Amino acid sequence: MKTLLSLFLVSLALAASLSAPRRCGAGLQETGGPSDTVPPAIQEQLLKLLPDSAKLAATTAGVPRFYAADLYEYIDGEAVGYHAYDFVALLNQAYKAMDADVTVDIYDMGEPDNAFGVYASECSPANHFVQIGAEAYLGDTGLNFWQGRYYIKLSGLGQKGKLDSVLESFAQSISERIQGGKSLPPALALFPAEHLVAHSQKFLKKAPLGHDFLAPAFKATYAWDGKASTLVISRAKDVKEALARVEQLRSHFGKFGKVELLNGLGFDAWQGTSPYEGSTIFFARGQHAVIFMQPPVNSEGFLKKLHTGLPE
Numbered sequence: 001m002k003t004l005l006s007l008f009l010v011s012l013a014l015a016a017s018l019s020a021p022r023r024c025g026a027g028l029q030e031t032g033g034p035s036d037t038v039p040p041a042i043q044e045q046l047l048k049l050l051p052d053s054a055k056l057a058a059t060t061a062g063v064p065r066f067y068a069a070d071l072y073e074y075i076d077g078e079a080v081g082y083h084a085y086d087f088v089a090l091l092n093q094a095y096k097a098m099d100a101d102v103t104v105d106i107y108d109m110g111e112p113d114n115a116f117g118v119y120a121s122e123c124s125p126a127n128h129f130v131q132i133g134a135e136a137y138l139g140d141t142g143l144n145f146w147q148g149r150y151y152i153k154l155s156g157l158g159q160k161g162k163l164d165s166v167l168e169s170f171a172q173s174i175s176e177r178i179q180g181g182k183s184l185p186p187a188l189a190l191f192p193a194e195h196l197v198a199h200s201q202k203f204l205k206k207a208p209l210g211h212d213f214l215a216p217a218f219k220a221t222y223a224w225d226g227k228a229s230t231l232v233i234s235r236a237k238d239v240k241e242a243l244a245r246v247e248q249l250r251s252h253f254g255k256f257g258k259v260e261l262l263n264g265l266g267f268d269a270w271q272g273t274s275p276y277e278g279s280t281i282f283f284a285r286g287q288h289a290v291i292f293m294q295p296p297v298n299s300e301g302f303l304k305k306l307h308t309g310l311p312e
Helices: 002-019 040-047 072-083 112-121 160-178 188-192 239-257 300-309
Strands: 059-062 065-067 089-097 098-108 129-130 136-137 142-147 150-157 202-204 219-223 227-235 258-261 269-276 278-285 288-293
Touching: 040 089, 040 098, 065 072, 072 112, 089 160, 098 160, 112 142, 112 150, 112 202, 136 160, 142 160, 150 160, 188 219, 188 227, 239 258, 239 269, 239 278, 239 288, 278 300, 288 300
Parallel strands: none
Antiparallel strands: 059 089, 065 089, 089 098, 098 150, 129 136, 136 142, 142 150, 202 219, 219 227, 227 288, 258 269, 269 278, 278 288
C-alpha cells in the first residue's frame, strides 16, 4: 500500500511540473548568470548602452537577460522576423522609474541596414514620430527607435502623460550612449521625394516581392490621387548582376503574364503585367534594378527623374 501511495504522489508531482507555465527566458538568464549563447564581448557592449539610472531616478528590477538563438523564448513567433534580419543578440532589463514600470529591450542587429529593416517592419506611416536616434515613434505604452546597428524598444506601465515623458527620457539616455548612427540608410536618398508617403520606406533583406534574386532591396510607397504605387530599388553587387535581375524579371512576366519594351523614356525599360503583380515597370541603372508597381498614368516624368538620380 505504501508503495502504491508513493507512486501516486510521484505521478502527481510529475504531472504538475509538466503542466506548470514556462516563464519567458527560462535558463541561465533568469538567475543572473551569463548567457551561454551571447559572447561576453557583446554582452559587455550592450550593458554599456543601458540608460543612466541615477539621472533618471530609476532602479533596476531584476537582472539583465540576454537572448540570441533562443530569442523565441522571449518573443515567441515574432523571433522569426528578427532572425530574418540577421539578429545578433538582445539585452532585456526592467526598471522602476517614479510611478512607472519600464522594460528596455536593446536589439543588436549587426549593421545599420538590419536595424532599420526590423524597425521599419514594425512601423507605420500613421505612427506618432519623435526626434530620437535615427528615427523613433511613440505609442500609448511604448517607444521604439533605431540608431546605428541597434533597435531599441521601450515599454511601460504608468500614468499616460507621465509615461510618455519617462519613456522619452530613457530613450534619449540610450541614444546618447550609442553615439553616432543617426543617419538614415544612404539608399533612401535614391527615392524621389515627390509623391513619397512619409515613413513608408522599408528594407527587404530576403526575397523582395517574393523573388530571392532581388535581395537585398529597399522599397517605399507613393501616392497619386489617392492611389498607391510601390517603388522597389534592388541593390546588386555590380552592373552585370543588376542587368541579370532585370532579365529574370522579364522571364518571370513572360512566363506568368506578358512583357513588352516601354518606349519614350530614353532608356531601356520594360512593362510587365501578370495576375499576381498587376502592371509593373522595371529597368536597370548602374548596380540597381528598379521595379515600379502599379504605376500611375503618365508617370514618364517621374521615371526619368528616378533614372537620372541613380548612379551609373
